[in-house]
Amino acid sequence: MPHDAHDHDGHSELSPIALRVKALESLLVEKGYVDPAALDVLIDTYETKIGPRNGAKVVAKAWTDPAYAKWLKEDATQAIESLGFTGRQGEHMVALFNTPEIHNMVVCTLCSCYPWPVLGLPPVWYKSPPYRSRAVIDPRGVLAEFGVTLPEKTKVSVWDSTAEVRYLVIPMRPANTENLSEEELAGLVNRDSMIGTRLAGRVA
Amino acid sequence: MNGAHDLGGMMGFGPIAAAPSEPVFHEKWEGRMAALVMTVPGDWSIDEDRQACESMHPAKYLKTSYYEHWLHGLETLLKKYTPDSSGRMRPEDIWPALTAYRSYARDVPNPAAFAMGQKVRVKIMNPMTHTRSPRYVRGHVGEVVKIHGAHVFPDSNALCRGENPQWLYTVCFTAKELWNRATDDTVMLDLWEPYLEPV
Numbered sequence: 383m384p385h386d387a388h389d390h391d392g393h394s395e396l397s398p399i400a401l402r403v404k405a406l407e408s409l410l411v412e413k414g415y416v417d418p419a420a421l422d423v424l425i426d427t428y429e430t431k432i433g434p435r436n437g438a439k440v441v442a443k444a445w446t447d448p449a450y451a452k453w454l455k456e457d458a459t460q461a462i463e464s465l466g467f468t469g470r471q472g473e474h475m476v477a478l479f480n481t482p483e484i485h486n487m488v489v490c491t492l493c494s495c496y497p498w499p500v501l502g503l504p505p506v507w508y509k510s511p512p513y514r515s516r517a518v519i520d521p522r523g524v525l526a527e528f529g530v531t532l533p534e535k536t537k538v539s540v541w542d543s544t545a546e547v548r549y550l551v552i553p554m555r556p557a558n559t560e561n562l563s564e565e566e567l568a569g570l571v572n573r574d575s576m577i578g579t580r581l582a583g584r585v586a
Numbered sequence: 587m588n589g590a591h592d593l594g595g596m597m598g599f600g601p602i603a604a605a606p607s608e609p610v611f612h613e614k615w616e617g618r619m620a621a622l623v624m625t626v627p628g629d630w631s632i633d634e635d636r637q638a639c640e641s642m643h644p645a646k647y648l649k650t651s652y653y654e655h656w657l658h659g660l661e662t663l664l665k666k667y668t669p670d671s672s673g674r675m676r677p678e679d680i681w682p683a684l685t686a687y688r689s690y691a692r693d694v695p696n697p698a699a700f701a702m703g704q705k706v707r708v709k710i711m712n713p714m715t716h717t718r719s720p721r722y723v724r725g726h727v728g729e730v731v732k733i734h735g736a737h738v739f740p741d742s743n744a745l746c747r748g749e750n751p752q753w754l755y756t757v758c759f760t761a762k763e764l765w766n767r768a769t770d771d772t773v774m775l776d777l778w779e780p781y782l783e784p785v
Binding site for chain 1: 591592593594595596597599600601602603604605606607608609610611612613614615617618619620621622624625626627632636639640648651652654657660661669671674675676677679680681683684685686687688689690691718719720722734737738754756764765769770771772773774775776777778
């Protein structure tokens with residue numbers, strides 16, 4: 383069975399949910415609705431091509447190119463598309479710039495809306511009840527769990543993605559990075575900093 | 587619908603337990619499930635899909651994972667719709683489909699009812715059907731900080747009653763207003779005009 387590593391000798395090692403999905407796929411293939419090879423391509427696309435490295439390129443460019451940062455503030459959808467990132471779940475983009483005065487953080491309390499073209503598919507914690515429930519009522523408590531403590535004077539603004547508008551946080555550029563290239567800077571942009579739950583910098 | 591999916595402000599779910607990095611799909615079936623949802627050639631909207639995922643029993647919704655919600659959603663839609671096999675996606679169709687630009691913005695003849703900076707109250711409403719007005723903002727007053735134009739209205743579209751585009755606003759609520767917390771923190775939501783009333 384090419385699609386499940388646990389399936390060495392029949393179905394015995396598949397979980398009930400894996401079996402159910404497998405049965406559904408078999409039925410849909412048999413009916414001629416889906417091509418398993420197309421499913422393989424889709425999975426590979428989100429595993430290797432559409433992910434947070436895209437967003438990191440947007441952020442690094444915004445850090446180094448003031449004209450690009452201005453464009454990103456005015457029309458994030460177009461500015462992001464100019465780097466080749468567009469499509470499903472990124473149709474209406476807004477970039478949120480973090481500053482010493484304001485820290486932006488993104489959630490979707492109702493489902494798990496997330497800007498796929500720049501960040502890929504969301505991580506488990508973003509989709510799970512602990513984050514979705516607490517981000518709007520206790521954002522500083524949530525940030526503390528990520529090891530982030532902001533100064534009292536920094537206002538926290540939480541963006542609940544209730545429509546088809548998708549938000550990308552542009553974290554603050556770390557100090558002492560003047561000599562780094564755009565590519566090196568992109569290496570400092572971790573995924574969570576673009577959701578607003580961490581600061582930019584290398585994550586241990 | 588006041589379902590379990592409407593999680594904002596709930597308590598007791600425990601720590602967030604975020605890993606700094608993790609695989610895109612934790613198990614093979616998750617990838618197959620995601621791919622099925624994105625490739626089955628069905629004539630339903632994203633709003634109908636969300637509504638189908640939310641139709642799970644609340645106790646089950648809270649105990650199951652994201653892609654199990656997707657499975658429930660797809661199974662629900664397939665009871666209603668027969669996919670069109672002529673729309674079967676080939677491997678070479680995937681990249682163009684995932685990167686195609688679509689817009690949810692629509693032109694409408696009527697002007698926006700609310701202006702930038704205007705105070706608005708979220709209507710107290712409890713529809714039995716799909717809505718994107720979360721419980722935690724209903725009845726609360728916020729300020730219009732952005733006007734996005736008119737967008738497809740999920741409450742109509744999920745019921746197959748047409749796109750019925752409505753003006754969409756970003757509304758800023760203070761933590762003081764929503765939670766009676768003495769901070770300057772704010773919560774922003776994108777809310778359609780039918781959810782709002784003047785103050």
